[in-house]
Amino acid sequence: MQSIDFIRRALTEWYQKHTVKAPPQIERREFGAGVDKKIDFRHLKFRDEQSLNMYIRTSSPLYISYSAAYYEFPDGRPMEKKNWLGADLVFDLDADEYETPCTHPNDLVCEICMDRVKQEAIKLIEEYLIPDFGFNKNDLYIVFSGNRGYHIHIRNEEVHPLSQNGRKEVVDYLTANGLEPQYLGLVEMGKRIYGPKLDSKGWAGKIVSEIYSILSSDDKKFIAKQLGIPSKTAERIINEKDFILEGIKHGEWYRAGIPKKTWEKAFKIIAMKKAAGIDKNVTIDVSRLMRVPTSIHGSTGLQAAEIKNIDTFDVFKDPVVLPDDPVTVVGIKNIDFVLADQTFEIKNNLKIELPKYAAVYACGKDMAKVIE
Amino acid sequence: MKSYSQEYLGNPQPNSVLLDEVHNIIPMWSREELQFCVKYPYSSRTKEIVRWLNFDLESLDPQVLERALQRAKEGIEIGVINPEVASRSQKILLVEILSYPVAKIIVSLTKDNYLINRYAHAEANTARRFLYRDDNGVVDGIATDVGINMHNRSVFFVDYLNNIPLQEQFKLVNAPLDKGRVTLTRESEIEMIAEVLRNNIIRDLKKRYDIPSIYSTYAKELKQGVSAEKAVISDEDLGPVDASLFPPCIKALLSRARAGENMAHQPRFVLATFLTSINMPIDQIISVFRNMPNFNEKKTRYYIEYSAGKRGSGVKYSPPACEKMKYYGLCVNPDALCSKVKHPLSYYAAKKKGKRYAKH
């Protein structure tokens, strides 16, 4: 038996006994399904949860995805015949977006990189989506991608009409792309530099509070490095700290005696450091297909699980839903991986007995194959 | 079909109105008030007056019709309208006020997207011009009148982004975004009003109403009057270049340009650099941009020669790759060939090659 058939069979068995949740307004969504590729067919349409599950049970796809968009005719083709009515606002955070000290092959994950993605997701939510964009925790539907990251769906009706250009602006906001200190209020009047205040809104406020806390330090090397200024200047700043901090609080940037050009550079350095890391195209593309929440990812056998509390979500355990009956596979490389609190050691050309969920994971990631 | 006066003017039983009679019986409107309405003919104050006049499209004062036609022409040809705001005559002011809804009818009846876009653009320009000279109270009032949902000068970020022009100083990243709302500056508020107004007018003009036939005569006249000026660009004008080989994204940009849409910088850049990269003659490229509302031949020529590397630094610019195009939202209706290419130019090259082989 081919590994792919083994995986399909394992998934189908699961789908026979479980129901994939229909996304809201399922009749307005386009669906896609895939076996060889992530999406072999698209332009599919389902009336309700039952017909979606019926389809999954009979055609056993490895991947099933749906549109963040709502259409008048989800099965219309080409695209313009669908008549786009709006779309959820979606964010994708994936392990390949971030630099980590990991040494494992790129398509695998470890606690370090998965923790990094989680921290990025939390940052996106707590520093941007809630305070700046005004969403509630309840507005954020967070789902494990089934592989190496998280998806956040915002399904509130009022974001549906946001245009593609508008979504690009949201992405630029999150990544601080196009940020210009002069438009944040940094100006020179006479010989004096004025700028945003501690209570300014948006990026202006983020940057001021960051600079405020950097300048509160007594470490001249740290200040010099963070702001990109000579350490002599940093030393002077430390000596006049109270006076300078009080000024910056109220927008009197001239008190620091640093040229405007230097502040401009510092603003940008800080913005880059604070920017959120997301896969831009997923948010911008208004006809994007996303993994259907609660379905199973065919390269891992892990569920695209709904997440109630991202802080306590365990990527190596919570999405493991396939059964644990033993399956014998043979390794095609030497490698270890962790799943459901266990470490599995795969050795090239050696047979090993694995619980089914781990066998699917190992075969899906090309670490092992099933025995003919 | 609903009648225009029912839906748009809100007249249940329209009357015949001769303005000479009207102006004697409306002393309750001061000249200042009427002047305000001339400046802002879409304001709710103006709508009240128009509703009160309760006029009938069938028997409208001919002066209004003439001025309306002129208003439409003026807008389409020069991109801005110059109503007689300062007039002391109540009648002239009333003619100006009524010329707005009637001009809309006339332009709408042409069913010509180019004319509709240009006219809407001109009304938006006119609004912008008056607003910049008026005080904040007026600006806030007009913002509400055109349908902007504002609390304490702030708007929901989705409304902001769907209506603010794509310019660096208005980018969301540079805006005071807090709890989902953007606090508007005087400038961003005015620009938003202009854009909302433009979209509202385009939407209205694409609706179809039951209109007395006399208006069609005017519409015809308008169409003929300006068609000499409007460049009709067909595929033949593209010279040695075969537009059927263009990728879907470029085809879409081309038809937007032809329809006289006021395109943002990025799509213009893509179109210009694509056409220069396939060596389309410069004069022909210029004619592609001719229908844009703020077309200026000299500037366009400079811009295109610049992108072709014939000016400035001499750097020849190329259009962005598909991935960037997707990022800018300019990748539209990709087809089967698209999935095999990474660049719009390779799409064109592949098609061209395919065509050559097909001949053998």
Ligand code: SF4
């Ligand atoms: S895939 Fe590339 S060539 Fe095709 S439409 Fe999109 S941007 Fe254009």
Ligand SMILES: [Zn+2]
């Ligand atoms: Zn890792």
